[in-house]
Amino acid sequence: MKVILQLVTALLLIAVSQAHAQINNDMQTMRMIKDFYTAYSSLNFKSADINKLDSLIDKYLTPEEGRKVKEGYKKGYDLITNNNGINKKSLETMTIQTISDKKSLNIETGKYEIIKGVKNAYEVSYLLDPTITTQPPIVVDVLVVKHDGSTKISFITNNLTYYMNTKNKKTKLQ
Secondary structure, eight states: OHHHHHHHHHHHHHHHHHHHHHHHHHHHHHHHHHHHHHHHHTOOTTTTTHHHHHHHHHHHBOHHHHHHHHHHHHTTOOGGGTTSOOOHHHHHHOEEEEOOOEEEEETTTOOEEEEOOOTTEEEEEEOSOTTOTTSOOEEEEEEEEEETTEEEEEEEESOHHHHHHTTTSOEEEO
C-alpha cells in the first residue's frame, strides 16, 4: 500500500512539474510575440526603417516565414498584421493567448464537434483605436517553433485553427 501511495505521489509531482514547465514556456513565448509586435509597431515604413524590418524578421521569424513576409511587402501586403496595421495605442489592448480546443459545427453532418487546439499556436488580438469600442478586434494567429536554439514565429495567418482543421473537413468555428 505504501508503494502505491509513493508511486501516485511521484506521478502527481511529475505531472505538476510538467504543467509548470509548459506554463513558463507559454509565458516566454507570449513575451517574445509581444516584443516582436512592440518593435514592429514602432517602425516607420515611409522612412529608412526597411533595414530595421529586415533585422526584426531575422530575429523573430523563421527564414521561410521571413521570405513570405518580405514577398508580401513587395506586393503591398502586410502579413504580420493581416494588412490591418498596428500602432503604439494598439499595444495597450493587445492580448495573446494559446489557441485551445474550440467547439465547431461540422457543416456536412450538422453536428457539433471539438476541434483540438494547435500545439505552439497563439492568438494575438488588439484594437487599432482603443477609443472606438465598437470596432472588432484585429486577430492574427501565429505558430512558433524552436529554430537554431531560439523560439521563432514560423507561420502567421488570420485563422490558424480553421486553416489547420479544414484540410480534411468543412467546419464553421463557434
